[in-house]
Amino acid sequence: MPKTSKTAVLVAGSWGTAIASVLADNGHQVALWSRNKDQVEEINSRHRNHRFLPNAILSERIRATDSMEEALQAADAVIIVAPSAAMRDVASQMQPFLSEQTTVVHATKGFEAGSLKRMTEVLSDELKGYDANRIVVLSGPSHAEEVIERRPTTVVVASIDKNEAEKAQDLLIAPYFRVYTNPDVVGVEVGGALKNIIALGAGLSDGLGFGDNAKAALLTRGLAEIARLGTAMGANPLTFSGLAGIGDLVVTCTSQHSRNWRAGSLLAQGLSLDEVLSRMGMVVEGVKTTQAAYRLASQYEIAMPITSELHHVLFDGKEPQLAVEDLMGRGRTHEIEDLAEPFQNGWADQE
Ligand SMILES: NC(=O)c1ccc[n+]([C@@H]2O[C@H](COP(=O)([O-])OP(=O)(O)OC[C@H]3O[C@@H](n4cnc5c(N)ncnc54)[C@H](O)[C@@H]3O)[C@@H](O)[C@H]2O)c1
Numbered sequence: 646m647p648k649t650s651k652t653a654v655l656v657a658g659s660w661g662t663a664i665a666s667v668l669a670d671n672g673h674q675v676a677l678w679s680r681n682k683d684q685v686e687e688i689n690s691r692h693r694n695h696r697f698l699p700n701a702i703l704s705e706r707i708r709a710t711d712s713m714e715e716a717l718q719a720a721d722a723v724i725i726v727a728p729s730a731a732m733r734d735v736a737s738q739m740q741p742f743l744s745e746q747t748t749v750v751h752a753t754k755g756f757e758a759g760s761l762k763r764m765t766e767v768l769s770d771e772l773k774g775y776d777a778n779r780i781v782v783l784s785g786p787s788h789a790e791e792v793i794e795r796r797p798t799t800v801v802v803a804s805i806d807k808n809e810a811e812k813a814q815d816l817l818i819a820p821y822f823r824v825y826t827n828p829d830v831v832g833v834e835v836g837g838a839l840k841n842i843i844a845l846g847a848g849l850s851d852g853l854g855f856g857d858n859a860k861a862a863l864l865t866r867g868l869a870e871i872a873r874l875g876t877a878m879g880a881n882p883l884t885f886s887g888l889a890g891i892g893d894l895v896v897t898c899t900s901q902h903s904r905n906w907r908a909g910s911l912l913a914q915g916l917s918l919d920e921v922l923s924r925m926g927m928v929v930e931g932v933k934t935t936q937a938a939y940r941l942a943s944q945y946e947i948a949m950p951i952t953s954e955l956h957h958v959l960f961d962g963k964e965p966q967l968a969v970e971d972l973m974g975r976g977r978t979h980e981i982e983d984l985a986e987p988f989q990n991g992w993a994d995q996e
């Protein structure tokens with residue numbers, strides 16, 4: 646990657662704008678793509694994106710555009726930060742303008758609702774002619790509201806291709822933004838997606854006043870079920886003790902910046918799911934991810950009791966108090982379980 650690069654960031658929501666700001670701080674030129682002309686105008690003329698990050702003044706190195714062709718022209722790297730529900734649409738729009746030379750990174754946390762595919766799988770479907778093994782995923786504990794204020798943050802980038810992961814690391818690493826690499830694409834994607842379910846549960850639990858012990862239980866046993874499904878899907882279990890696992894789980898379950906935690910706490914006030922989502926006005930990935938994980942758990946025959954109870958609360962009208970009673974009253978079980986086969990998909994042959 647050249648010392649300063651031409652980069653594209655696709656979609657100017659909270660996280661896309663914060664990532665654009667990290668890239669600009671590193672001296673890169675950033676084309677920030679949005680489908681919304683008013684937002685493009687606001688970013689270019691006032692250097693603001695008031696709807697998503699109201700207090701931030703953006704670098705002049707960030708130029709917004711609503712032209713995908715312009716955004717991707719001669720881009721050394723593109724970072725896609727669309728909500729999971731929009732990933733296929735955005736990827737299909739970028740495909741005609743993507744060069745094989747461009748490093749492709751995504752920073753989205755979720756599964757595709759119908760197909761249950763991970764985001765790199767959706768990208769691989771749509772980016773025909775691009776080597777899917779090169780795609781990089783960026784994840785970890787990172788609220789846009791803190792990154793835009795340059796508060797110390799650590800994240801992880803994973804790719805099957807070590808060289809591409811290191812290019813993404815080079816591009817993004819900054820004094821306040823430390824970037825680690827990992828070969829485990831499945832683990833980093835699954836950890837980042839599933840923690841949002843537990844964060845919804847933590848918001849609900851806090852909102853109902855269940856207390857600190859309950860939240861600690863949710864985090865710990867939540868991590869156990871994340872690791873159980875993730876490992877069955879092919880992840881390295883150790884990834885879940887890293888930034889995309891426990892790291893992201895802690896920040897999302899304990900921060901009032903978290904959209905998922907806030908949605909859970911609004912549910913605890915008695916609002917319906919539709920009312921909560923319209924009040925949030927930003928993407929709350931954990932809702933659709935609960936549906937996806939519920940189906941994946943059944944497909945892989947994995948026990949996910951917290952996900953399952955949350956699914957009943959969100960979609961079947963079950964009272965949260967009853968969900969907690971059912972969780973606490975389950976049959977006795979061991980804490981430590983055997984995990985699947987050891988993870989094989991490392992970078993040993995690329996050292
Ligand atoms: N906000 C954060 O702090 C944060 C941090 C890490 C990861 N993420 C992840 O990043 C992803 C995006 O989250 P966000 O918080 O930036 O969302 P957001 O709600 O702040 O912004 C979403 C943006 O996507 C745009 N969009 C929606 N559908 C689109 C489509 N079909 N075509 C083009 N644009 C479309 C919206 O107009 C909006 O600008 C999510 O998967 C989230 O989990 C967010």
Ligand SMILES: O=P(O)(O)OC[C@H](O)CO
Nearest residue numbers: 785786787902903904905
């Ligand atoms: O605000 P949330 O709950 O969508 O979480 C954002 C990030 O994933 C935190 O790392």
